Amino acid sequence: MIRLAVFAPIAAVALTVGLAGSAVAQQPAPAVKVAHKTVKIGDLDIFYREAGPKDAPAILLLHGFPTSSQMFRNLLPALGDKYRVIAPDYPGYGHSSMPSRDKFKYTFDNLADVIDQFTEKVELKKFALYVQDYGAPVGYRIAVKHPDRITAIVVQNGNAYEEGLDNEFWKPIKAYWREPTNKDKRNALRDALTYETTKWQYTHGVKNPELVSPDGAAHDQFLLDRKGNDEIQLDLFLSYGSNPPLYPKWQEYFRKHQPPVLIAWGKNDQIFPAAGAEPYKRDLKTLEFHLLDAGHFALETNGSEIAELMRNFLGKHVNKK
Template sequence: MKISRWIRPLLAAALMVGLAGRGQAQKPVEVHHKTVKVGDLDVFYREAGPKDAPTILLLHGFPTSSQMFRTLIPALGDEYHLVAPDYPGYGHSSMPLHDQFEYTFDNLAKVIDEFTEKVGLTRYALYVQDYGAPVGYRLAVKHPERITAIVVQNGNAYDEGLDNDFWKPIKAYWKEPTSKARRDAIRNLVTYEATKWQYTTGAKDPELVSPDGAAHDQFLLDRKGNDEIQLDLFLSYGSNPPLYPSWQAYFRKHQPPMLIAWGKNDQIFPPAGAEPYKRDLKTLEYHLIDAGHFALETNGAEIAGLMRTFLGAHVKKK
């Protein structure tokens, strides 16, 4: 039976009233915005959910920050403890200039590792996207006993995932790291046009993508000196492929339960990078989602539902 469009909201409202009447309405999740000192750096993070619930450490990608999780955190915070930090140079964390801090993935991982200890995270599931994968997998290799599960959303750990046109100018820079021409050739990747492209390309319906995400990210990218930070990290990304064998060995040895929720239309990390995980993981749930690089923008509810079911089955309550 078809229900007319105008009556659906009334039925939904009636259902919520009925649930509330039975005491089943969900209490709104409060998201706290905090800062902690890690060495000389201020590390900003978002936190929600009961601290005695299973923890999920949310690691963001480029060019964004913990703001990419702004809808996922309240969607899961009734049942999970969620913590989403900003890396140095991103979001609301400290942004020392690139001649004052060495912006490498080793250092980003070091800061986040120290951050987890500062805020008392001893066991957690990882959510990794884009840059979050090389940060998170460094943590997993160093502390395998801490990882309860991994959720991968367009985060690479295999050579197959970098075999596309997007990476060609970046790989050329890796080969000539002192070349100003090679560095300048990828400077366009920190422009507003490039940021919007990341948000909208491959989205099943671009009208579902809020312009606020790209605008927020670009405001922070446009801070004086931040472009050089990003270019340093494009260069440092070349340090990740040599570590892929050790990450894959971690997968094979420790077998963390893994949920893949991958935007299949991503032009940066295409599904070719998702497929190889099947070689190494025994407990693997695999979903290619009709979305782009920032799948949470259009398919956040779908991903939250997949996480709730998967983590509920594989991560023990405290």
């Protein structure tokens, strides 16, 4: 009886601890919080979204057209438990400054320069890149300039090869590149700035459009419709012509530095079709290749899948560095 009297309190404590531990284990992980910040780059206010610990491996998310960092609104919390995830808005996009065209020249060289300065301002010394659409020419310029800073690249419908521009979508844009002073060629591209086209970018090639929230397109169009932004976008359509001549340099970067690359590409995209994804296989040795049943904005329908692919890929190639 004495033994029972002695050990009963110990057993009770052990049971209590065990139940408490079990209860804690079953609780969901705390939600990742996303901060919304602004930094000064020269005279520009550059808005960005950030999640995750400051000392975690970093990922720089670079958006496309006609969107902004809002395209990563769900990816940030999905990765922010293990990574420092940062998504800036370019000048003229999202909540960043939109200086007039006489005060800021809207070219991809200048966008890349601003984002390069941004990475230094927020102390990104080494980071993985996520590039989509316009994010590819911005990100690859930075990668070529600072190859030692890039730990990996995630490519989601971001082009670096001529094969990716050999389709009907690009014909009127290429016509504008050939005659940049032709107002008719410039004006012919204005349909790309309409709400109907923005919605099309979100829903085309999507198996079930009902799963695509209309909020993304509405948010993008609200900012796209700001006075003077149409001319900014037409300037960047023209400047996109500066990218193909740089493709050989970007491909040389791939061959020389061999960054680990994850392709997570919406195969139904008519702007950047899967033909643009295939050539990455020529130049990269550490390549994980996935064609997803998705459209241009694959994160809208396949966000959880892409997040899981990234966690697995970065876990193998970035976390151990």
